[in-house]
Amino acid sequence: MSICKNVVAFFAGVFMLAFAPLAAALDFSACQNYYKQATANIDSVRVYSVLYNDTPHLIAFSQKPLRSPRIIKADPFLGLYLFSGKLPKSYHLKPLDSFAHSLPLAAVSATHALQGSVLNFEKGVFDLGKFSTTLPKDSVISTICYQSYGISAYGQYFVPKLLIDRFLSPLGGRYGDIGVRVTPNTQASANSKHPRGVIVEQLDIFFPKTFLKPQDKILSINGRAIESMADFEWIVADLAPESSASVKVLRGSRILSGEVRVGKRYGGGLLQDTFFERYGVLIDRDLIIRAMPKPLPNNLRQLSVGDKILWIDKTPVKKDANFWHFRQLFSQAFVRGKVELLVLHEGVEIFIRSEL
Template identity: 30%
Template sequence: MFRLFLALHFLFFNLYACKGGYDTCKQKAKDANIFQKNALVLPLKNKRCLLYSRHIPNIKILKYDPFLSLYFVKEKKHFAYPYDINMRLQLGTAIINTKEAKEGKFLQSQIGLNRFAKYNQTLASPALISSSCCSVEGIVSSKGVIQKEYIKHFLHTKKARYGDIGIRVYNKKGAVTVKASDPFMKENPFKINDCIIEYDRKKVSDAASLMQKILFSSVGSRHQVKIKRASKELTFMLTCKQRYGGGFLSDTFLEQKGIYFDERLHVSALNKKSQTYGLKLGDKLIQVNGVSVKSQDQLRRYIKNFKEHASLLFERNNFQFFVNIK
């Protein structure tokens, strides 16, 4: 009898929410206590939670995505009205916390792991982008909105791993254009300013949808890419590799060599692949191939200018030294 009551109550709750009252979604967020110490905790089914946090949570972690700072965790208690990731058509969305709900719209879709989505209303991060039925449309992070497609992908894959074919793209005058090409990826055929026309024989319409297809591809899968370079059209068959940087990780192409940076180009993390370079945490990158750099974007832009190796100038305690990377 009690279960029937809960089921009917849940049905009523959702039917009421779908009528457009975002106040109901605010109340649901409050009842679920989803905002906790600068983290967003969304209860799911079977005592599981989706957690967005910039710090490692003190709870049993089932899965972790370092690119998006998402955790799939096990809770001790059951929540009567779990959240779902909305993949249905909705007429409206709103940005929500426990105090406010501002109805709005997406201004820009998420372009892979390099540019999160933009929403036309703002609330302090973390916040929730919700449908009128109180289901998840996106998570508002400190860098922008993590859209539902990426959240769903994280929840439905065994391990947070993304595909890479060695390019970073953007929309330029109606074309999807290569902004950066990975110089360390073997047999990478792409050049800056190449226009991507087709991916797996389907027309490419925008950078967001292309990067989503690439990222969600399995590592080792084969793909056909058609490009336009100047006045020529070229077609390549490529093997999808593993992505190492982007999102809340640095994305300079040096991550595959085990070297990660903060926003000011100090070395923030090193793994086993970097041991031969003699680097330490806190070392500051000053130059790349003889050019001064002050941002990750500049580093990614100039690191391609080498023949036999990339020459990196670092500084440690007022001592400068070179590191050569092939």
């Protein structure tokens, strides 16, 4: 008799979650019970059992680095961790497709069930999903008790299936880089015979020399057309470091092709991205160097922990969340082949001039 009751309660929870708008007050207890069997606390972090290739995996999200003997692998860019172990239940992950955007959803935890919907999701390699309201702590986005569209990250954001799948794949935690940062091509014409492409805005000053230049429009990589930022991010992320890639660009009115060396990416996502991460350098939001485990090349080795970078080539550096202006100024200096810095060192302003 108890089995029948559990089955009825489970499907009642499924029905009520899928048709949330039809009722004023809903009982999500069936889905909360499922949550208790498909998640657990391990070493003070919430882990979720999800199916990947029909096999259960325990994953967790954290904005801060985690330490646990049960961690198998990690992706610090996304804040995802794979733990050893097994739970009684697992979630079937569902994609954030157009159907998902039309559904009434709920963010479910052991103690909360909050109704809402998925907002725009850009589908870039570091792009999180966004819910219509702040998510309960450690919740899953669901419409049917055993299905999930992702796990909560912070605020309104959650980690979707697209990113979880890559993390659990052999590529998880590894990202290729071709030494550029790009922006969308907002001037693309629907009548153009070329792919939309992306625009090269910045060159990594520590990357091997490349034929790519600022304002190049990248049209394809290894023959794969670039129609969006997401296309570019995923194609480059999946490139193997130490390999080479064939890149086609539109420079002015000319189509050019060349080979670029693929490197390992060091910044992006949850990690700061200043280009200096390749040397382990940590720069805080006030542009003060907080860590420098190994010396920088050329005369940049004169920089030291505690130095504050005031301007680059006589331009004060703007403090923005993603270090965009910082990278832009260094990129412009890289094109010229040299840079001049004004640095506050132990209370004294000094100049540092270096080849790049």
